[in-house]
Amino acid sequence: MNIFEMAKIPMNKAIEVMHLDPNAAAIIASPERTLEVSVPVKMDDGTVKVFTGYRSQHSTVLGPAKGGIRYHQNVSMDEVKTLAFWMTCKCAVAGLPYGGGKGGIIVDPAKLSKRELEALTRGYTDKIAPIIGEKRDIPAPDMNTNAQIMGWILDEYSKLTGQYEPGFITGKAICMGGSLGRTAATGRGVVVAALEAMKVKNIDPHTATAAVQGFGNVGSWTGKLFCDEGVKVVAVSDVYGAIYNPEGLDCYAVGDFVAETGSVVGFPGSQKISNAELLALDVTVLAPCAMELQLTKDNADAVRAKIVCEGANGPTTPDADEVFDKKGIMVVPDILANGGGVTVSYFEWVQNLYRYFWSEEEVIEKQNAMMRKAFKNVYNKAEEFGVNMRVAAYIVAMNSLAEPMRIRGMI
Ligand code: GLU
Numbered sequence: 001m002n003i004f005e006m007a008k009i010p011m012n013k014a015i016e017v018m019h020l021d022p023n024a025a026a027i028i029a030s031p032e033r034t035l036e037v038s039v040p041v042k043m044d045d046g047t048v049k050v051f052t053g054y055r056s057q058h059s060t061v062l063g064p065a066k067g068g069i070r071y072h073q074n075v076s077m078d079e080v081k082t083l084a085f086w087m088t089c090k091c092a093v094a095g096l097p098y099g100g101g102k103g104g105i106i107v108d109p110a111k112l113s114k115r116e117l118e119a120l121t122r123g124y125t126d127k128i129a130p131i132i133g134e135k136r137d138i139p140a141p142d143m144n145t146n147a148q149i150m151g152w153i154l155d156e157y158s159k160l161t162g163q164y165e166p167g168f169i170t171g172k173a174i175c176m177g178g179s180l181g182r183t184a185a186t187g188r189g190v191v192v193a194a195l196e197a198m199k200v201k202n203i204d205p206h207t208a209t210a211a212v213q214g215f216g217n218v219g220s221w222t223g224k225l226f227c228d229e230g231v232k233v234v235a236v237s238d239v240y241g242a243i244y245n246p247e248g249l250d251c252y253a254v255g256d257f258v259a260e261t262g263s264v265v266g267f268p269g270s271q272k273i274s275n276a277e278l279l280a281l282d283v284t285v286l287a288p289c290a291m292e293l294q295l296t297k298d299n300a301d302a303v304r305a306k307i308v309c310e311g312a313n314g315p316t317t318p319d320a321d322e323v324f325d326k327k328g329i330m331v332v333p334d335i336l337a338n339g340g341g342v343t344v345s346y347f348e349w350v351q352n353l354y355r356y357f358w359s360e361e362e363v364i365e366k367q368n369a370m371m372r373k374a375f376k377n378v379y380n381k382a383e384e385f386g387v388n389m390r391v392a393a394y395i396v397a398m399n400s401l402a403e404p405m406r407i408r409g410m411i
Contacts, residue, residue, distance in 0.1 A: 003292070004082045009318040010333075011089070014394035017385050023411040024402040028088075031058040031081050032065075037127035039105070041119045051120055053105040055128045057137055058084035061404050064135055065101030066091055066342060068142025068171070069124075069149075075104035079292075083142075086313050086335055087342070092397035094339040094374050096346045101137050103128065109144050118152050125156040132157070134167035134353070140345050141171040143216070143291065147183075151176055167352035170345035179348035181363035182341075186311065187221025187289075188364070189340015189371050191229060193332045194285045194309040196375040201306065201330065209283040211235040211305070213242075213275070214290030215254070215264050218311040218338065222287050223251030231285070235278045236264055242278040243270035279303060288315035295320040303329065310334040325388055333390035335397065336378050343367050 008029065015025045034056040040048050054077050057065035067087035070080075080102050088100025105124055109117055131137055141150060150172045157168060166177035174180065181188075198205055208231045212223045215238045223233050232248040240263040243249065249270060257267045265272055279286065279295065280302035288294050289311030295303065300316075300323035308324060309332040310316065316324070316331060324331050344367055351357050358366075374396075382392035405411045 002078055004078050006318060007082045007085060007314060010390045011394045013391045014398055017387060018395050018398060020398050021402060021411055024405050027405065027410060028401060031056045031084055032060060033057045034077060034081055035128060035131060036077060037124065039120060039123040039127060041116055041123060043116055044113050051105055051107055053103065053124045054080040055101065055103040055131060056080045056084040057101045059088040059099040061401055062092060062099055063097040064099060065137035066098035067100055067102040068140045069103035069145050070142040071105050071107050071109045071144040073106060073108040075106045080104045083313055089394060089397040090335040090339045091342060092400040093335050093378065093393050094343050094370060096342065098346065103139055121149050121152045122156040125153045126160065129157060129160050132168060134165055138349060139169050147171060147173040147178060167349045170348040177352050179344055179351055179363060180360035182344045182348055184221040185344035185367060186218045186338055186341030188225055188367065189343065190222045190287055190309055190311040190337050191225040192368055192371045193337040193375055194307060195229065196372060197307045197309060197330055197332050200379060203284060206230045208285060209234050210285040210287060211278050211281045211283045213237050213278060213288045213294060214312065215258060219289035220251065220255050222289050222311050224255065227251045234283060235273065235281055237275055237278050238264050241265045242273045242275055243267050244273045245270045285309055287311050293317060297323065300324060305329060307332065310337045313338065321390060331389055333393050336374055336393045339374060340367055340371055343370050
């Protein structure tokens with residue numbers, strides 16, 4: 001099944017139980033706009049290679065489109081549309097004045113030199129420039145993109161527009177108007193969401209264990225902040241494999257080890273296990289923080305965690321959700337659990353618009369408060385409608401979208 005159709009399954013359940021106006025449902029089912037671009041890059045060997053990129057704006061009902069840009073060999077128009085749809089729902093659940101968008105380029109960035117990567121980034125910026133802007137569509141980092149890439153985009157866009165408009169992009173370096181607390185924000189949100197889930201399940205975090213799939217920005221910060229909260233992280237993984245230590249891993253030390261060696265594998269005192277073994281560990285929380293479609297009908301039965309807290313976008317398929325429902329596993333869905341990144345992106349945008357910057361403590365305090373509120377809203381809807389947390393999150397999102405649609409006269 002096409003990934004966008006699959007992504008809409010829980011939303012359609014929400015639409016059914018909440019009796020959403022079918023006109024609103026029809027509008028939400030398709031992105032407002034999707035742009036495909038070709039980006040020629042003069043490679044270091046003198047040849048010209050043409051890359052394909054996308055930017056999809058799923059919705060601008062609640063505000064400008066908002067969402068990251070992904071560099072990955074498996075990017076496709078369908079994937080970008082799906083990720084943009086998730087951003088609309090994520091921003092609505094978090095209570096942000098944004099719609100949803102997403103961009104991507106089909107490229108394995110590890111195969112490019114730094115100069116080629118910069119040229120590709122600038123070329124892509126030139127092509128999407130007509131549809132982005134601080135009041136239109138605000139990109140940010142996603143898989144394989146970071147503050148350096150945001151910096152090149154900012155520079156290119158500033159040259160094109162001839163004005164200083166730092167709020168058109170978030171996830172920037174601090175010296176370019178970035179927000180303190182943004183780098184760790186997605187991981188911090190995953191941990192806040194997991195702690196809230198433990199609270200409703202009466203689990204003391206100091207007795208809890210966690211397994212984290214993925215050790216990129218989201219996974220590594222999830223692991224580190226779990227450690228700070230006294231949750232024992234027994235396993236983490238990356239594309240090269242997973243590591244396990246029943247006594248707990250110091251994720252800060254694992255982070256230093258990755259910086260030195262390029263992988264978590266081989267971390268002193270740990271045992272190498274497979275990705276499948278990590279997903280099946282008997283832990284309190286399993287945090288899939290890698291990418292979509294990781295928990296499927298093929299491995300869901302093996303999951304023994306009490307809580308699945310989704311740091312990645314779309315890691316669980318609808319048939320895996322069914323298995324988790326049957327097993328009584330609480331899934332804190334992506335559009336709630338990983339909303340911390342875009343929440344602090346919103347703070348960055350606000351600070352940019354005001355040209356007035358906040359302390360890290362202020363950012364963290366505001367983020368925690370917004371995420372706890374979002375969790376409560378979703379949890380209450382789950383109780384009210386007798387549905388799982390994912391369907392409840394879509395009920396919250398659809399509720400926020402439908403009323404402005406009516407008042408705008410769209411439905
Ligand atoms: N790429 C992140 C996400 O999927 C962050 C988006 C943003 O900050 O706009 O939520």
